[in-house]
Amino acid sequence: xPRGHRPGHRTGGGEAHPSPSxxxxxxxxxxxxxxxxxxxxxxxxxxxxxxxxxxxxxxxxPRPPLVQVVPLSGRYIPKPGDTVVGTVTDxxxxxxxxxxxxxxxxxxxxxxxxxxxxxxxxxxxLRVGDAVVVRxxxxxxxxxxxxxxxxxxxxxxxxxxxxxxxPARVPRLVGRGGSMIQTIRQRTGAEIAIGQNGRIWVGxxxxxxxxxxxVLRMIGESGQRPGLTERVARYLVATTPTAHEAAExxxxxxxxxxxxxxxxxxxxxxxxxxxxxxxxxxxxxxTSWET
Numbered sequence: 659x660p661r662g663h664r665p666g667h668r669t670g671g672g673e674a675h676p677s678p679s680x681x682x683x684x685x686x687x688x689x690x691x692x693x694x695x696x697x698x699x700x701x702x703x704x705x706x707x708x709x710x711x712x713x714x715x716x717x718x719x720p721r722p723p724l725v726q727v728v729p730l731s732g733r734y735i736p737k738p739g740d741t742v743v744g745t746v747t748d749x750x751x752x753x754x755x756x757x758x759x760x761x762x763x764x765x766x767x768x769x770x771x772x773x774x775x776x777x778x779x780x781x782x783x784l785r786v787g788d789a790v791v792v793r794x795x796x797x798x799x800x801x802x803x804x805x806x807x808x809x810x811x812x813x814x815x816x817x818x819x820x821x822x823x824x825p826a827r828v829p830r831l832v833g834r835g836g837s838m839i840q841t842i843r844q845r846t847g848a849e850i851a852i853g854q855n856g857r858i859w860v861g862x863x864x865x866x867x868x869x870x871x872x873v874l875r876m877i878g879e880s881g882q883r884p885g886l887t888e889r890v891a892r893y894l895v896a897t898t899p900t901a902h903e904a905a906e907x908x909x910x911x912x913x914x915x916x917x918x919x920x921x922x923x924x925x926x927x928x929x930x931x932x933x934x935x936x937x938x939x940x941x942x943x944x945t946s947w948e949t
Contacts, residue, residue, distance in 0.1 A: 684718040694725040702727030706799045713801040734759040734825045734855040740794040743853030746786050751778045759855045770806035789815040818861035821871050823878045825856035845894035
């Protein structure tokens with residue numbers, strides 16, 4: 659094999675499109691040019707000047723009409739318009755650096771914040787460790803992620819807990835027509851912000867956070883099995899606090915538990931895109947669990 663070429667990539671005079679099986683296991687690096695004649699750039703790629711490049715480390719996978727790169731780590735691959743939950747990892751004079759679970763950090767510029775921020779005053783508004791809800795605005799040719807905190811449902815999240823699930827399980831969490839997440843909210847009384855990056859913010863009592871975290875674990879482990887909606891509903895009914903426990907929760911400032919949620923009898927798991935998260939507030943200490 660000529661030096662500098664990978665199996666399945668074109669060499670001078672070689673065939674333009676080797677068979678998929680010859681190319682599926684080719685490891686490509688960010689910025690590496692891909693063979694994509696006649697194919698459109700898909701996930702994990704970008705186009706510049708008519709050429710297609712890998713934006714992440716992963717496996718080269720042409721699947722007409724798209725060419726894509728599948729990440730090795732299974733990390734979240736951002737798309738413009740996604741609403742995501744992130745944490746602040748660094749604070750600079752004009753921007754905050756966010757971890758949104760993507761292959762690269764996402765800088766939030768002060769002009770994308772919902773407040774009037776002067777240069778050098780960024781730490782007054784967000785500090786390292788703070789959780790936020792932002793929207794992915796764009797990806798540039800280098801894979802840099804542009805995000806904003808301006809818009810409905812976006813902003814800083816006060817206290818609460820972040821629970822992580824695989825991004826592919828987010829539609830299962832939402833359910834068809836929002837049936838699954840509605841059931842969870844009604845039965846636990848928790849406030850929940852859903853990030854399409856698989857980071858779920860949960861606010862409420864310690865018991866509410868525990869029950870929601872268990873549900874998220876069930877979804878993460880059994881997301882492809884039928885009957886998930888019914889199993890989640892049964893778990894939530896079985897763990898609903900008694901009237902005495904609910905009264906104690908009210909005494910601590912929590913709202914009364916709502917009545918049993920109605921389900922549509924379907925596995926509303928493949929349905930709609932995750933709706934934009936809602937900001938919530940809680941007095942709990944924010945931690946980070948991973949399921």
